[in-house]
Amino acid sequence: DQQVKQNSPSLSVQEGRISILNCDYTNSMFDYFLWYKKYPAEGPTFLISISSIKDKNEDGRFTVFLNKSAKHLSLHIVPSQPGDSAVYFCAARRGAGNMLTFGGGTRLMVKP
Amino acid sequence: GAGVSQTPSNKVTEKGKYVELRCDPISGHTALYWYRQSLGQGPEFLIYFQGTxxxxxxxxxxxxxFAVRPEGSVSTLKIQRTERGDSAVYLCASSLSGPNNEQFFGPGTRLTVL
Structure with missing residues (x-):
């Protein structure tokens, strides 16, 4: 039973345009959400996070939106750059536990 | 500064053999995690250490x-009687204590069981 789902395995975007990556979750006990970026042969690197008490968090070109009623979050990257091409993972954490539950990832390709 | 390191980077073994995977966390990080990432999937949580x-x-x-962290720093993930389904990338992460502390991941060990 996948508690965190990323339904789009891949996304292709033109440089300079907006990239929108989506993530859905089923466990209403999740209270903290994160996005990680992964290049080949490297471990995931933290990108941005959001607490369940907020609906938006912004950091430079990256913004994460959380819709608790829909159990949905999204990552917006604007403007997209070729260096953003990577696999993006959505992750969620429940309560005081530190384990992360990851989605299956979305491969983003930003074309010059 | 040094990040999380994992050795070996690649390990090929035969079915039924025993393997050990090592993780060196960031100095001062008391929390350490092991995850497993199978092909085409996201990382899946295995075990979390707080100190030893x-x-x-x-x-x-x-x-x-089985995993150990005897001195609260380096950790070893041990797999007995390996099976082909154990083939995956094994990721280690470390963080400071506390629920909102970022987990820093190592590059992973790619395990292939023939």
Whole structure:
């Protein structure tokens, strides 16, 4: 039973345009959400996070939106750059536990 | 500064053999996590250490998997009687204590069981 789902395995975007990556979750006990970026042969690197008490968090070109009623979050990257091409993972954490539950990832390709 | 390191980077073994995977966390990080990433999937939690003790081992798939962290720093993930289904990238992460502290991941060990 996948508690965190990323339904789009891949996304292709033109440089300079907006990239929108989506993530859905089923466990209403999740209270903290994160996005990680992964290049080949490297471990995931933290990108941005959001607490369940907020609906938006912004950091430079990256913004994460959380819709608790829909159990949905999204990552917006604007403007997209070729260096953003990577696999993006959505992750969620429940309560005081530190384990992360990851989605299956979305491969983003930003074309010059 | 040094990040999380994992050795070996690649390990090829035969079915039924025993393997050990090592993780060196960031200095000062008391929390350490092991995840497993199968092809085309996201990382799956295996075990979490706070200091020397396993605070949560609910993700270990069966009793062939075991992990230790005897001095609260380096950790070793041990897999007995390996099976082909154990083939995956094994990721280690570390963080400072506290629920909102970022987990820093190592590059992973790619395990292939023939």
């Amino acid at each position: 003790g396993a605070a949560d081992d609910s993700g270990l798939p069966n009793d062939r998997f």
